[in-house]
Amino acid sequence: MAVVRDPAFWKRFSTAIHLDEEGGYTAKPELKDLKDSDGWLAKQRRKQQRRRYVCLWFWLSFMLFVGAVFAVVIWLLNSGILKNVHLGNGSGTPSQTVVLNEATNDKVRRLVEMVVR
Secondary structure: OOOOOOOOHHHHHHHHHHHHHHOOOOOOOOHHHHHHHHHHHHHHHHHHHHHHHHHHHHHHHHHHHHHHHHHHHHHHHHHOHHHHOOOOOOOOOOOOOOOOOOOOOHHHHHHHHHHHO
16 A cells, blocks of 8 residues: 655645534535536547547448449449450450560570560
8 A cells, every 4th residue: 555645645634534523524516516527528428429420420431432433333344335445455465566686695585485475
């Protein structure tokens, strides 16, 4: 158990006890003090509730945005607008052919041809 380091503590403590015994101390706090303590707790609860609503709306908006993008991509694919968009030649290789210089070494040429096939 920790010892109280304030030397005037015991004097204040004994005075409070004597006042309490004599009836000079009222244990009932004033209404103003109760409003202040409840005010802090009420503020914290309102902050927590606001945080919940903001988080909920953020995630709902995010999911709605992702769903809208997904729906637009599906609609574009089904409508045929993206049919003319081509990436590569369809076989996974670039559509340009490799043209090698005549001075290129035979080993390098064979290696490049092997990679292109």
